[in-house]
Amino acid sequence: MHNARIMEILNVAEKAAIASAEWNGLGDKMAADQAATTAMRDAFNEIDFSGRIVIGEGERDEAPMLFIGEELGRGGEEIDIAVDPLEGTNLCAAMKPNALCTIAIAPRGSLLFAPDTYMQKIAVGPAAADAVHIDKSPADNVRDVARALGKPVDELCVCILDRSRHADLIAEVRSTGARVRLIDDGDVFGAIATAVPGTGIDLYMGSGGAPEGVLACTGLKAIGGAFMGRLRFDLDKDGAEKRARAEKTAQIDLDAVLTMDMLVRSDDAAFLACGVTDGEMVSGVSKAGGSVTTESVVMNAADRTVRFVKTCHRGENGVVRFR
Numbered sequence: 001m002h003n004a005r006i007m008e009i010l011n012v013a014e015k016a017a018i019a020s021a022e023w024n025g026l027g028d029k030m031a032a033d034q035a036a037t038t039a040m041r042d043a044f045n046e047i048d049f050s051g052r053i054v055i056g057e058g059e060r061d062e063a064p065m066l067f068i069g070e071e072l073g074r075g076g077e078e079i080d081i082a083v084d085p086l087e088g089t090n091l092c093a094a095m096k097p098n099a100l101c102t103i104a105i106a107p108r109g110s111l112l113f114a115p116d117t118y119m120q121k122i123a124v125g126p127a128a129a130d131a132v133h134i135d136k137s138p139a140d141n142v143r144d145v146a147r148a149l150g151k152p153v154d155e156l157c158v159c160i161l162d163r164s165r166h167a168d169l170i171a172e173v174r175s176t177g178a179r180v181r182l183i184d185d186g187d188v189f190g191a192i193a194t195a196v197p198g199t200g201i202d203l204y205m206g207s208g209g210a211p212e213g214v215l216a217c218t219g220l221k222a223i224g225g226a227f228m229g230r231l232r233f234d235l236d237k238d239g240a241e242k243r244a245r246a247e248k249t250a251q252i253d254l255d256a257v258l259t260m261d262m263l264v265r266s267d268d269a270a271f272l273a274c275g276v277t278d279g280e281m282v283s284g285v286s287k288a289g290g291s292v293t294t295e296s297v298v299m300n301a302a303d304r305t306v307r308f309v310k311t312c313h314r315g316e317n318g319v320v321r322f323r
Helices: 002-023 029-046 089-094 138-149 166-174 187-195 211-222 239-249
Strands: 049-055 076-086 100-109 118-124 157-161 179-181 203-211 227-232 270-275 286-288 291-300 305-313
Touching: 002 029, 002 100, 002 157, 002 203, 002 239, 002 270, 002 291, 029 076, 029 089, 029 100, 049 089, 076 187, 076 211, 100 187, 118 187, 138 157, 138 166, 138 203, 157 166, 157 187, 157 305, 166 179, 166 203, 166 227, 166 305, 187 203, 187 211, 203 211, 211 227, 211 291, 239 305
Parallel strands: 049 076, 157 179, 157 203
Antiparallel strands: 076 100, 100 270, 118 203, 118 227, 270 291, 286 291, 291 305
């Protein structure tokens, strides 16, 4: 994916972040998500490419825009797009850390059409990439990651979504002596953070949205590390119906362990995230002097680069800030 294309997609993420940040702390997650979705779709449609949504806001009958299968752009290079217009809607509504606007792109046919259901996930950074497997017990994974990282188990930090379904998982992890960081939302961040020094997160485990799994996997493919998933229709109240639909179009064995190369079938892929609220990876949207400043991270698997991009949107009369 050439850099000019990536910069165009970065502009999309920035516009979505600015739109959703208007709702930071106002308690209306639906309005925040709608603002991000509308801004993202409008910006995609200004690009000279043929973009296809493979992961978005839901099926065509559930989402008025950015629905799965929607074609975007003015025509040109054919690209798969996975989006979570506002990763962490509750985080934005409550102005908590790590709300992000996230996008993954790859050549047409490269990103898995993940059903909108649950996925069991495990993710680690590059130093422990060979130490984990989704079929091992949580305790074994914890001990093996600690060994790979060369640290005592009681210094290991495992990130898990704070959900009642994870009660047994949390108890087992803590029984090893490892520490657990519970997050309210935003498991794209939780998975990718395992490969980002300074976040304090060594291992991510638990079940979250399958679409977010593809987004996180794209980021980890660019920066190293490991990701495995398995679809969990049994955790979904509408799981039987969703499984029946998925079986009609499935590109994969719905019960198989999903590796990185099954979720993202190209090294020419990129993951982009623009901060809405402040977080460990990037800062949120800020305003001063008539300008709006955004901070983003761009992870490009093609050249194995990670770029942090700070953009000052001056508007009509805004001033540039260096800090």
